[in-house]
Amino acid sequence: MNKETKNSPDLKSGKGDKDYSKYFDFSDAKLIREEDGKATYRIKGRTIQINAAPDYKEEKQRGKEEIKVHYDFELPEEMKQFGAGKYAYIMTYGCQMNEHDSETIKGLLEQMGYASTDDRNMADIILLNTCAVRENAEDKVFGELGHLSHLKREKPSLILGVCGCMSQEESVVGRIMKKHPFVDIIFGTHNIHRLPHLVKEAVFSKEMVIEVWSKEGDIIENLPKKREGIKAWVNIMYGCDKFCTYCIVPYTRGKERSRRPDDVIAEVRELARQGYKEIMLLGQNVNAYGKDFEDIEYRFGDLMDDIRKIDLPRVRFTTSHPRDFDDHLIEVLSKKGNLMEHIHLPVQSGSNEILKRMSRKYTREHYLELVKKIKTAIPDVVLTTDIIVGFPGETDEQFEETISLVKEVGYDSAYTFIYSPREGTPAAGMEDNVPEQVKRKRLYRLNDVLNEFSKKNNEGLKGLTLEVLVEGESKNNASVLAGRSRTNKLVHFEGPRELIGQFVHVHITETPTFYIKGEWVREQEAAV
Structure with missing residues (x-):
């Protein structure tokens, strides 16, 4: 993408053939x-x-x-x-x-x-x-x-x-x-x-x-936004060029277009000035940020390093594609500070053959090597992922490769899905030959394995005191507050509503599978 321009004669509609x-x-x-x-x-x-x-x-x-x-x-x-x-x-x-x-x-x-x-x-x-x-x-x-x-x-x-x-x-x-x-x-x-x-x-x-414009339009920088709460989303780029065979997103969101660094940083600075406690940098593939710049050499790691220096408590990002997760980004994330030690790293499958059919453009070995690099640089990192079961042609053996990868990585949690075809994608033309009953059986098995690791990883937090950003009341119990740790763990504890929007310390006492529970540590106690 070329340098920004302030001329806006006609925003591109991308209108093509008028035969409807x-x-x-x-x-x-x-x-x-x-x-x-x-x-x-x-x-x-x-x-x-x-x-x-x-x-x-x-x-x-x-x-x-x-x-x-x-x-x-x-x-x-x-x-x-x-x-x-x-x-x-x-x-x-x-x-x-x-x-x-x-x-x-x-x-x-x-x-x-x-x-x-x-x-x-x-x-x-x-x-x-x-x-x-x-x-x-x-x-x-x-x-x-x-x-x-x-x-x-x-x-x-x-x-x-x-x-x-x-x-x-x-x-x-x-x-x-x-x-x-x-x-x-x-x-x-x-x-x-x-x-x-x-x-x-x-x-x-x-x-x-x-x-509905078929082709992506230009980037409009000063659109109004109605934000609520203590956390804010910030788009850093739009679109995706990966064309995984199952995914409709490259069609619905268009080609990759990165916002200019100065515009992103200015927005983040303004959100910090307004008192937001956490921002989430968004992109279909944030790791591809800056690849489309023609006038500067500036990538996602550079952006994260610059945002790291802004006086803002927490910065997160989603979502990452393993193929574009480079060593420089890992080096920057290892500096921590306001960069959280939680990375969502979608794998989709543990089988090289299925990854190839999905057109993910990396192998099981590449993914595991990336995980090793991340864990070496950030020992206390928490990894989460996305996994699809029942992709066309997936055999029992290939599914078992996914199970073994899950065990090797030890994810804290995952979004798991049964494959469903999307019209217009290449996979929709493949024979969907895994029976529905088999898909469901695989999903249940996968979730059972993931839950074991979630429970085990949570148990490792028992007795620790964690920094928690209090987001509100628990959905199921108004007398309980809910917040997130640096590693994005959901934490429940009892305390006054005045704590909502603040950072507190919570001593972890119970570790169920899907969240953890603790006791609020008053500041004078936390300082001892």
Whole structure:
């Protein structure tokens, strides 16, 4: 990516072929008009305006187009009080990146005058910010749309929108058009900044408005964000170029684009000034940060080293790809300070053959050597991971290789998944030949092994006193406080609510599998 520019004539839409026929059964769809690159149809009594729609082929392309950085976003004057006296309800699915996108969406809506509400019945606009990683996430969204259809009938003025990663899928957009015509807005991950314009179009035209850019847009730096709590997410890059065969993310999030170092550091400094206790640096593959810079030699390790010097209590990052986890980054993380000794390092499988079929571009041996380097440099590091079972063609022997790797690494915890095909990915064309019953049996076995290590690793903390950032009350017991240790362990203890948002010391007394319990050590005791 070239140096930043402050010129912003036209933000790139990535609009490609204007033939939208694949989204329709033209026995019930009629083209009304075409103008300015937009096509308007009539289907099942609803008029649909398509500004741009997703295209898998375009989403897969990785060209050398220059990505510009814009600093002059400004809400149109006529939209600044558009939502005055009205309420907005946002439902977020999926990863931290989606959560962070929702903060931007809430920031935009707040600038438009909307107030947030947790009661969907009060809402004048409802947006579902969606995840496309797994099939069940998609099922949840369509189930929710079914529930919201009743609310839409009761309140016709309600603006209902679907955005996020699901919106970048051709099949999803087509399904919404045909089966959920009451939806008012569909937009994707590349054009969140266009939300005010899309709301305006939907309200005044009374049409469904679809604008999903297949190609990634430029980087918009000064979008508003509505953050809450003591922790903050900071995007350092967008997109992914790894193209693992099972993963839809390179299609829904576009090619890798890194934010300029000065912009990231300025945002982190401002969050520190505002009193945030912890930040999480986000990227689909944070280790690839800076690879797209053409004018400077500056990578993720350099960024972490610079952020380490900022007066901020805690810094975390997610997520890492083993292939890009270099020695310099390990060296920087070993300096600790405000860099936490917890690393999430997805492995996905312990079998070289399955890793090859997944196109992970590393071997079991490479991964284990990386783990060895990390543990040598950071002896008290806690490692967590992601693992998929039942990938097409996975044999019992290959699954056992995953079990043996889990035992060798000794993870503290893991996100485990049964493989489910995602339309548009290479793996979706592979024969899904592992029976569902076998997949479930493998998942249960894997989780049992992981739980053994979680329990064992937790037991090693018994009797220790840990620094804990108190995040709130326990979900299951209001008289118990919950927080996180430096290694991201969930810690429960009893104490006054005034401790929420503070760092305290907790003496660990009990070590269940999924969290640890302790007693609050008052500061004068901790100092002894």
